[in-house]
Amino acid sequence: MSTENTPRRPSLAAKAALVEQLETQAGDVGRLYERPTSQWRLAARRFRERRSGMIGLGIVATLLLVALFAPVIAPYEPTEILIGKEDVTRRSPPCVHVLGCSEDQPQHILGVDGNVRDVFSRIVYGSRVSLRLGFFTVTLALVVGTTLGAIAGYRGGWLDNGIMRIMDVVLGFPALLLAIAIVAVLGPGLTNALIAIAIVTLPQYARVVRSQVLALKESDYVAASKALGSSGARVLFRRIIPNALTPLVVLATLGIATAILEAAGLSFLGLGAQPPTPEWGAMLAEERNQVFTSPHLVFFPGLAIMITVLGFNLMGDGLRDALDPTLNA
């Protein structure tokens, strides 16, 4: 076989320069990936202009700080039973000295629960449980869902059909119901709740990524990358997925809120965190019968859940506004 007519392979540097050039000319989608720094800087500027997003960010940042410095903030260990240690009665209401509570009484700013534990300390430590659960759940769902969605969208054909039909089946069930079923099989516990929630939410990520991949794989710069001999995996993970991240960031942020809420729901049903873990949903469940006699025991954990979910939702909305340029057209 003659080799005289074989085109000369371009150098890697030349390939990169060509792809870079094509990407910058590739229309709207390509413009999203003009230069990473400028895009994120632009998004940050847009985000700062969204007041609700900034409030959400403030709430989330505060929660992160509370979780990080829980041992400093909380006056007691979350599982410390105060019987015999303090003169405090079970399920006593909040006692704040500056608000008039007698100095003779030990201060418990959110009251004492049914096991004579400080509610404020449990809620502070509970932020660690909820945030960890939210982040790990979303990370797991994001990694698995993105991988499946990307492979389905890029390869197409029977693989696409197979993966997405499975995702459709999962989406066909109410999320909490499916999570309950999964936990029923795996057994109750925080880790299993995390896995269950990740399983029921990953189809959302798979769907979004697949649709992004389907759009981006027809782009000129992707075609150029293929023409220049890049492998499928390289095209997918170096050229396409980085350009599909924007909606995922928004989805993941909102997903943390959903995960925390669903985990609280599972714990409320006794399928998530097990006692004496200071998880907000479990705290609600433990004291649900005291809603009339000791409302503070269900009010404060409920408030913690509400504020956390609100924070992530506001931040997610702000991110979506900031990262989706079509809203700014």
Added chain:
Amino acid sequence: MRRLRWLAFLAALAMVAAACGGSAQPTTTTGATGGTEGPTTTTTTRAPSPDFEGAVLDAGGCDYGGKVQKITAVDEFTVVFDLCSPDPAFLAKIAFGVFGIQPAEHLEATGGAPITNPIGTGPYKLVEWVQGDSVVYERFDDYYGEKPAHKTAVLRWATEGAQRLLELQTGNVDGITFPSTDDYPVIEGDPNLALVNKPEPNILYVGMTNTFKPFDDVRVRKAIALAIDRQRIVDTFYPPGSEVASHFTPCSVKFGCEGDPWYDFDPAEAKRLLAEAGFPDGFATKIGYRDVFRGYLPEPGAVAQDIAAQLEENLGLDITIEVVESGEFIQTTTQGNYEGLYLLGWTGDYPHITNFLDFHFNADNPQFGKNDPSYYEPLAEASKQVDPDPALYAEANNAIKEFVPMVPVVHSVTAFAYRADVNGAYAPPWGQVQFHLMDNGKDTFVFMQGNEPISLYCADESDGESLRACAQVVEALYDYDPAGEVVPQLATECVANADLTQWTCSLRQGVKFHDGSDLDANDVVASFTAGLDASSPLHVGNSGAFDYYSYLWDSLIGDEG
């Protein structure tokens, strides 16, 4: 030989009975006699029919291991129970609602499973069971006893104590079971409500199975017994009036508190014993419970967490708290398959010490692992005595204390709550509350309990919610009155022979079932046959387990399983 015989027999015996004035009682009639203070009644007396064909449930001997040898319908109104061994608790047992009497024809017509349509002789007849919502009853105008003041009674349910209380406060219901103990002050402070104590004998205990390590070592079990501050649990989680358990059986049950009281709290000695057993730094285990309200355990999660915290602090144990589904929990623990500590309790079914001690600590009960003859032998001996020797129960209780198969924690006070305008409001220590004994001055009486009945055929149920629903419709030979005394109901009396192995029950005459048929002795035999004889085609029920028949009469007849 194990068989049921429906005999066309005893014509001659019936004639003899008729000649004796309808009371064919054995000649040996001095051992014990059931009381005769039944409800105020209107009865008609008639001579037994000479054509009556009495039914017989015959176990074919006593080799099958059960207590009942034979039940015979001697004539229309006389039933004789022949037992394999003396049973001083016979009357207390047959008063249990599980042994309610239904027409033989109805049992046959429903194939032994009148799960949704029981027919009884009670003050109410069933109108409708709206599944998921309520059971509706209607006054039975032909009732032989005191008729209900209200025309309709409704039984509803709500799992949460807070919801039940809310329904009571708003006047939607007239009475509720087991309000949350934290709500007691609310109820007592409300002039429209009344809290009624329910002095039911019960016990909460920390169970462990001695076939699992390290609970096979009595020093470990004893260490756990000494390391739990039971007074703290009672003071913190139980309503006033509840008592630290000095014995497994409450003192209100005769012979319950014979022998030495339980160990005092002694964490130092507990630590020493655990170190001696080879666990100076403790060990890892779990404590399980079911998240179900019971009178003896009003807040399962809170008590479990406190006991776990105490054992962690006093013995260095590393304890995981495990909430187990109720059915699985009961199955696992009572079969001795739960590997760890667990919280379980017992509420007396009938007022006799055998219901507490003999049931839990007999030689064959696998719940606590391998039982010790030091306590099950004196118990077996005492159960055969007409007038038990208290020393035997003292010996058994002391041996239980030494062997520590479990740790008794508390005898709890429980309560029902009613609207203040309900006359005759009560909460019986034994048996089920009877709606017809109360009057709210309206046409409809509404009562709310914690859960929906499982079925309305209570021969095959064991939960209080089902038994309460059945008790309004179906009656047994005896009953427990509001004070807890055993009194005649469908029987006017049951008389025992000298050694308590034969009980002859005379039925109340003129009693009608809700379908209009008359009560006779064959209905009694048929009802017991359906529950007790596993080989009978009538032995169907809901689950087919017939737990109380099996447990109170030691074994089912013809049970191959």
